[in-house]
Amino acid sequence: MSASEAITDRVKVRAPGKVNLALRVGGLRADGYHSLATVFQALSLFDDLGARAAAPGDYRITVAGDQAHLVPADDTNLAVKAARLLASRNGGEARYGVDLSIRKTIPVTGGMAGGSANAAAALVACAALWGIDINPDELRELGAELGADVPFCLLGSTALGHGRGDDLVPVLSRGGYHWVLALPDVELSTPAVFRRFDELNPDADPSPPPVPPGLLEGLASGDVRRVAENLVNDLEPAALSLRPHLADLLDAGRDAGALAGIVSGSGPTCAFLAANEDEAVRLSGVLSGLGLSRMVRRASGPVPGARQLA
Numbered sequence: 636m637s638a639s640e641a642i643t644d645r646v647k648v649r650a651p652g653k654v655n656l657a658l659r660v661g662g663l664r665a666d667g668y669h670s671l672a673t674v675f676q677a678l679s680l681f682d683d684l685g686a687r688a689a690a691p692g693d694y695r696i697t698v699a700g701d702q703a704h705l706v707p708a709d710d711t712n713l714a715v716k717a718a719r720l721l722a723s724r725n726g727g728e729a730r731y732g733v734d735l736s737i738r739k740t741i742p743v744t745g746g747m748a749g750g751s752a753n754a755a756a757a758l759v760a761c762a763a764l765w766g767i768d769i770n771p772d773e774l775r776e777l778g779a780e781l782g783a784d785v786p787f788c789l790l791g792s793t794a795l796g797h798g799r800g801d802d803l804v805p806v807l808s809r810g811g812y813h814w815v816l817a818l819p820d821v822e823l824s825t826p827a828v829f830r831r832f833d834e835l836n837p838d839a840d841p842s843p844p845p846v847p848p849g850l851l852e853g854l855a856s857g858d859v860r861r862v863a864e865n866l867v868n869d870l871e872p873a874a875l876s877l878r879p880h881l882a883d884l885l886d887a888g889r890d891a892g893a894l895a896g897i898v899s900g901s902g903p904t905c906a907f908l909a910a911n912e913d914e915a916v917r918l919s920g921v922l923s924g925l926g927l928s929r930m931v932r933r934a935s936g937p938v939p940g941a942r943q944l945a
């Protein structure tokens with residue numbers, strides 16, 4: 636189908652960021668990735684993506700939001716790569732075109748899968764815009780070619796991830812979890828954090844350690860304290876060794892009454908789990924006042940994966 640035959644000329648998709656409730660990391664693999672055992676939870680911190688029909692072969696993007704200047708608005712953007720990949724597998728890039736617009740809320744390079752959320756949204760949006768019939772499993776397989784977190788941004792909710800983090804199984808989770816996310820004013824690149832993990836763990840077993848059983852039990856019963864006690868991130872020592880000031884932020888959140896505080900993914904966002912929504916409101920006020928972060932946001936999870944709004 637060409638763009639002129641598209642079933643609609645405008646699609647809007649919302650995709651969530653994530654926090655890793657557990658991130659267990661094995662040794663470096665020959666392909667440059669690490670084997671993971673991870674539990675993802677999708678959070679109500681969303682990026683919205685609009686897709687409009689454009690002339691065949693024309694792929695464009697604009698980015699809006701506080702941190703838009705940090706996001707490339709060109710072919711290197713993962714959302715454009717996603718659109719081109721979907722097109723190339725369905726008759727060729729020259730058959731389709733799209734004008735993408737992204738409104739960012741998820742912290743940029745924050746360890747919350749913001750770029751992956753945009754790629755997930757672009758896949759869903761372009762499939763709808765171009766009338767491509769692709770099932771969720773196939774879409775997740777395409778997503779995995781773009782990045783390890785893209786399949787989870789498509790799936791959403793709560794899931795256990797193995798392999799690179801892209802081999803997913805849904806996890807039973809009761810209740811809602813209230814988070815405060817604090818983005819400190821430092822940069823941290825995911826590959827650099829994994830490299831530091833390798834330096835700190837030269838003898839890491841190729842297989843990752845298991846996810847704590849108490850975490851899965853806590854999620855299944857909706858016991859926020861049990862979940863808090865079992866949060867774990869094997870990348871945290873690596874992130875702290877590269878950016879020691881993150882420890883001050885984690886301590887501040889814990890001192891202010893968070894049930895637990897962890898570095899989110901490869902960081903530098905720190906995620907604090909609160910006992911309930913009121914506590915999250917209070918905690919976010921305290922953390923905002925401390926001036927240790929460039930941005931403090933509340934979010935709850937789990938929420939659905941990338942989905943079409945209009």
Ligand code: C5P
Binds near residue numbers: 667781783800826
């Ligand atoms: O897949 P994605 O592009 O999001 O990964 C970014 C980087 O994070 C990879 O290039 C790799 O250095 C690191 N990574 C890893 N093992 C994983 C996932 C990511 O080493 N399972």
